[in-house]
Amino acid sequence: MLRRSLLIGSAAATGMGFLSIGAARADTLEDVKKRGTLMIGTEAAYVPYEFVKDGQIIGYDPDIIAIMVKNLGVKSDIIDTAWAGIIPSLYANKFDCIISAMTITKERAEKVLFSMPYAEATNVILLRADEDRIKTADDLSGKIIGVQLGSAAAGIIKVFEDKKLKEAGKPGFAEVKQYEHYPEAYQDLINKRVDAVVNSKSTMMVVMKDAPGKFKMISGITDIPAYFGMAFRKEDGALRDFVNTQLAQLKSDGTLGKLQQKWFGETMETPNTVPDVLP
Amino acid sequence: MGGFDWGAVWYAAPYMAKGALVTLEISACAMLLATLVGVVMGLVSVSDLKVLKSLVRIYVYFIRGTPALVQIFLVYFALPRIGLELSAFMSGVVALAFNSAGFIAEIVRAGLQSIDPGQNEAALSIGMTGRQSILYVLLPQSLRRITPPMTNELITLVKTSSLLSVISVFELTRSAQVIIAERFVPFELYFALAVYYLVIITALSWCSEYLETRLA
Numbered sequence: 001m002l003r004r005s006l007l008i009g010s011a012a013a014t015g016m017g018f019l020s021i022g023a024a025r026a027d028t029l030e031d032v033k034k035r036g037t038l039m040i041g042t043e044a045a046y047v048p049y050e051f052v053k054d055g056q057i058i059g060y061d062p063d064i065i066a067i068m069v070k071n072l073g074v075k076s077d078i079i080d081t082a083w084a085g086i087i088p089s090l091y092a093n094k095f096d097c098i099i100s101a102m103t104i105t106k107e108r109a110e111k112v113l114f115s116m117p118y119a120e121a122t123n124v125i126l127l128r129a130d131e132d133r134i135k136t137a138d139d140l141s142g143k144i145i146g147v148q149l150g151s152a153a154a155g156i157i158k159v160f161e162d163k164k165l166k167e168a169g170k171p172g173f174a175e176v177k178q179y180e181h182y183p184e185a186y187q188d189l190i191n192k193r194v195d196a197v198v199n200s201k202s203t204m205m206v207v208m209k210d211a212p213g214k215f216k217m218i219s220g221i222t223d224i225p226a227y228f229g230m231a232f233r234k235e236d237g238a239l240r241d242f243v244n245t246q247l248a249q250l251k252s253d254g255t256l257g258k259l260q261q262k263w264f265g266e267t268m269e270t271p272n273t274v275p276d277v278l279p
Numbered sequence: 280m281g282g283f284d285w286g287a288v289w290y291a292a293p294y295m296a297k298g299a300l301v302t303l304e305i306s307a308c309a310m311l312l313a314t315l316v317g318v319v320m321g322l323v324s325v326s327d328l329k330v331l332k333s334l335v336r337i338y339v340y341f342i343r344g345t346p347a348l349v350q351i352f353l354v355y356f357a358l359p360r361i362g363l364e365l366s367a368f369m370s371g372v373v374a375l376a377f378n379s380a381g382f383i384a385e386i387v388r389a390g391l392q393s394i395d396p397g398q399n400e401a402a403l404s405i406g407m408t409g410r411q412s413i414l415y416v417l418l419p420q421s422l423r424r425i426t427p428p429m430t431n432e433l434i435t436l437v438k439t440s441s442l443l444s445v446i447s448v449f450e451l452t453r454s455a456q457v458i459i460a461e462r463f464v465p466f467e468l469y470f471a472l473a474v475y476y477l478v479i480i481t482a483l484s485w486c487s488e489y490l491e492t493r494l495a
Binding site: 083084085087088107111146149150154155177178179180184185187188191192193 | 356359364366367444445446447449453456457459460461463464465466
């Protein structure tokens with residue numbers, strides 16, 4: 001009997017959780033100030049944006065977070081979460097926003113609010129250094145491609161296969177392998193289980209630096225420029241606007257450029273608003 | 280986001296059917312290999328082959344003492360290091376089969392040892408060798424006792440195959456995860472996923488029950 005009532009209780013709680021998502025919420029920015037912490041969802045497995053070193057989550061994103069929460073006068077609580085479920089978790093109120101090198105895509109923009117771009121995210125193709133069959137992106141026809149499950153690259157290669165390969169009468173990819181995390185895909189590239197891995201250029205540059213002589217990089221998988229943005233629930237316009245002012249400030253006073261130099265070894269060009277054409 | 284998104288389940292159906300097929304293929308191959316290796320190891324366990332017997336003990340000790348997920352990663356990432364390059368599918372079959380074989384070996388050993396010792400003594404007294412007694416007297420009698428725990432083990436194998444999603448095998452679980460990542464509908468698709476597995480495992484249980492009545 002007790003067990004049954006517990007079950008009913010938890011079912012009701014779940015139901016209420018769903019309802020409260022639809023209903024108008026209190027202002028999250030005010031909640032954050034009152035609470036004294038900003039809760040940030042991230043998947044700390046994406047060098048150099050966010051990754052774990054010596055038990056700490058560090059990277060380009062955590063550095064920006066540290067500056068923003070200081071200006072807001074609160075503490076940060078970075079919550080490591082699985083990438084594939086990161087947007088549902090945002091709406092389940094597990095955190096206030098997503099700062100996790102999320103590419104601004106059409107599909108995601110339907111679900112969440114994005115901040116202004118804060119890093120460049122154009123996708124490139126990573127190949128084995130001794131690969132001689134693939135000279136241009138078109139040569140990916142009939143090859144095995146690796147991407148991370150739920151990544152922007154997963155969508156980009158689909159568009160490339162449909163619009164570039166198949167419309168030109170070429171066969172599509174032999175197979176697309178979707179990995180839990182990118183490092184496994186790079187490992188499989190070395191092990192020759194995939195022929196190419198597609199991911200953002202800034203990440204690939206770090207991969208190439210860490211394994212000198214093992215990989216090379218070519219472009220041409222997409223002609224739409226892509227950018228990373230921070231994501232918020234649709235109703236949290238106030239929090240997004242606050243973050244936008246912060247980012248604009250950090251960009252104009254050169255802080256973003258310095259952080260980019262620190263983590264990527266070069267600075268990036270990013271627009272001040274979300275572009276109209278999204279990947 | 281409220282309400283149950285049936286559209287997503289419907290949209291995922293062709294992908295999940297493809298995934299289910301891979302799950303069935305991989306499970307069937309692994310079951311075959313696991314049963315073969317497992318029964319041989321079980322027979323060795325009750326034989327008088329001392330060296331082989333202790334090798335089987337070490338093997339079972341390792342398989343029982345490590346998580347299946349770790350074994351899968353070991354097969355997938357460690358074998359290429361020693362020059363054995365298996366595809367994700369084959370790595371999956373090998374990892375699942377060798378995991379299951381460890382448990383099947385124990386099931387077969389327990390099954391054989393549960394037969395009344397008088398049976399073995401009788402076989403030996405009419406001039407059968409130890410090996411003949413195991414193969415022709417003990418094994419046939421233990422089949423009925425082995426079937427229920429074997430069914431359990433094979434059901435576990437099918438469920439463990441969901442872990443192969445982490446090595447990028449496009450099996451049932453991964454097929455659902457791909458749609459979840461695309462459509463952001465974890466509740467709907469994990470619910471559907473549970474139903475898909477229930478259907479597969481129900482079918483497996485029916486086969487086993489049929490087999491048990493035949494052996495009775």
